[in-house]
Amino acid sequence: MRERGEFDPFTPRGWGTIAGRFAQMATSDGVSRLLDVGCGTGQSHQVYSGKAAGYIGVDLSFEALARARRKFSAADWSQADACHLPFANSSFDVVAFSSVLHHIPDFRPALSEALRVLAPGGGVFAFDPNLLHPAMALLRWPKSPLYLSEGVSPNEAPLLPAELRRAFAAAGFIEIRQRCQSGIAYRQVTPRLFNALLSVYNAADWAFERIGLGRWFGTFILTAARKPKGTDRG
Secondary structure, three states, X not given: OOOOOXXXXXXHHHHHHHHHHHHHHOOOOOOOEEEEEOOOOOXXXXXXXXXXXXXXXXXXXXXXXXXXXXXXXXXXXXEOEOOEOOOOOOOEEXXXXXXXXXXXXXXXXXXXXXXXXXXXXXXXXXXXXXOOOHHHHHHHOOOOOOOOOOOOOOOOOOEOHHHHHHHHHHHOOEEEEEEEEOOOXXXXXXXXXXXXXXXXXXXXXXXXXXXXXXXXXOOEEEEEEEOOOOOOOO
């Protein structure tokens, strides 16, 4: 945040695509409180806006939260670690991980914390970069010979869908639903040189989704699941 300022990688259409999938996969009637883990500067707020009566965004970065507060003063923002959430058991109807699990080397404790703070029957949702997408595998996977570290935070790496499914199941979640998604248009990327070709990439990735390959090899993995009913504690 100190070096780059605002973090807003997607176009409004890109954010809208994620919001549409969230509405399909993870929402239900009567959502009173939603926790957005990894809210950053508040851009992910638009994914969940209007889906719950109460919204709380948490992030590790104080600078990011300061920007979020300036933009969305009516929302509730708090500095917190995804693996040690400062909330009581069964506090939320939905917990959303906004492109944050792939930043945590061992994200299993974060999923356990989500289960703990969810009310029985509550839902969890996550979106993270997909290692099966060609661009992610070639350019953003640390083991790739073409790996580009510029714009990548420490410990960040794309994930595999099966890896996420196993972790959600091991944490105790049920009714796990998952799909991959392309056509999430980027507004900007790093290295900055690539921005000159970004419109071409966005068009190609949109076509990737239209022909059906995005369902399996899309840019992002979308995962949704539920906490079992009758479970009062995580």
